[in-house]
Amino acid sequence: RKEVEQDPGPFNVPEGATVAFNCTYSNSASQSFFWYRQDCRKEPKLLMSVYSSGNEDGRFTAQLNRASQYISLLIRDSKLSDSATYLCVVKQGTALIFGKGTTLSVSS
Amino acid sequence: EAGVTQSPTHLIKTRGQQATLRCSPISGHTSVYWYQQALGLGLQFLLWYDEGEERNRGNFPPRFSGRQFPNYSSELNVNALELEDSALYLCASSLGTYMNTGELFFGEGSRLTVL
Numbered sequence: 648r649k650e651v652e653q654d655p656g657p658f659n660v661p662e663g664a665t666v667a668f669n670c671t672y673s674n675s676a677s678q679s680f681f682w683y684r685q686d687c688r689k690e691p692k693l694l695m696s697v698y699s700s701g702n703e704d705g706r707f708t709a710q711l712n713r714a715s716q717y718i719s720l721l722i723r724d725s726k727l728s729d730s731a732t733y734l735c736v737v738k739q740g741t742a743l744i745f746g747k748g749t750t751l752s753v754s755s
Numbered sequence: 756e757a758g759v760t761q762s763p764t765h766l767i768k769t770r771g772q773q774a775t776l777r778c779s780p781i782s783g784h785t786s787v788y789w790y791q792q793a794l795g796l797g798l799q800f801l802l803w804y805d806e807g808e809e810r811n812r813g814n815f816p817p818r819f820s821g822r823q824f825p826n827y828s829s830e831l832n833v834n835a836l837e838l839e840d841s842a843l844y845l846c847a848s849s850l851g852t853y854m855n856t857g858e859l860f861f862g863e864g865s866r867l868t869v870l
Contacts, residue, residue, distance in 0.1 A: 681857040690759075690845060690861035691798070734798070738857060741811050745790075747797035 650674060651746035653735050659752045664725045668749045670718040670735030679738040680711055682720050685748065686731045694720075694733070725753045757782070759862035761846050767868045768836050776831040776865045780848030786810075787829040788849075788859060789821060793842035801844075804829055836869045843867075 653670045660666050672680075680697035695702065697709040697718055708721040718735055730753045735746040760779045768774050780787050789801040800813035804823035812819075818834040827848075833840055843866050847859035 679857050690863050691859075692861070693858045696857055736857065741803070742800050742813070743788075743857065743859065744800070745798035747795070 650739070650744045651735055651737050653746040653749045655747060655749060657750040657752050659754065660725055662725055662727060662753055662755050664753075665721065665723050666725060666751060667722075668720045668733055668735075668751075670720075670746055672716050672718070672735075672737045672744075674737070674739050675713075675716060677716075677737045677739050677744075680709075680718050681736040681738075681743075682707075682709060682718075683734040683736055683745070684731045685734055691734055691745075722751070725751075727753050727755060729753050759846055759848050759860050761844075761862035761865050763865055764863070765866045765868070767870065769870050770836055770838060772836050772869075774833045774836060774840075774867055776833075776844050776846075776867070778829045778831070778846030778848075778862060780827050780829070780846075781850075781860055784848035784850050784860070785827055786849045787823055787827065788847045789829070789831050790845045790847065791815075791842045792845055792864070793839070796842075798845065802831065833867070838869050841867060841869045 682694040683691040684694045685691040697711045701710040706723045710719045732748040732750045734748045737744045762777045786805040790798045803811040821831040823829045843864040845864045847861045
């Protein structure tokens with residue numbers, strides 16, 4: 648089983664749609680969780696951390712279920728500018744483990 | 756403020772040759788990380804340097820090596836290049852270690868093509 652697994656997509660949605668990405672991790676000792684965003688041919692950038700209680704940043708909501716080893720990212724009211732690859736990231740010890748990413752394409 | 760800078764942007768080598776990639780972290784950042792992003796494989800952790808010392812390495816053979824200089828810039832060396840080394844090599848930096856924030860600042864990468 649891969650350490651961090653994501654559905655690669657692509658997810659193709661119209662503007663204004665709500666879309667959810669899921670991620671599972673294999674190591675129950677994982678300590679911290681993040682979502683990064685990577686635009687086409689650009690470097691990854693931190694989007695948001697994921698907290699056990701769930702957290703929101705504008706249109707973005709992240710949730711963590713430690714018992715199921717599952718992380719999610721919900722994007723509401725999708726914008727064209729949200730088109731990117733979203734990387735699920737898990738901290739294990741001193742390393743950040745990246746998932747392969749889920750590609751989102753928002754169309755008008 | 757300048758971000759993480761990497762050079763060269765593109766590099767073409769043949770099998771068996773050596774490649775050297777360079778990275779300058781954000782001013783004030785002491786930790787440098789190297790990741791490999793091969794097509795379809797996602798980011799794979801290569802090396803972590805902090806204060807001039809190698810702190811951790813990923814599951815890569817010894818022909819992947821590097822170092823960090825006193826000014827915190829870093830170099831990644833790949834010896835005896837193989838075709839599967841073709842990838843985007845991303846360097847990232849953080850203030851101290853990223854232990855708490857999880858935030859790495861990435862450069863735009865060096866694309867290595869091995870023919």
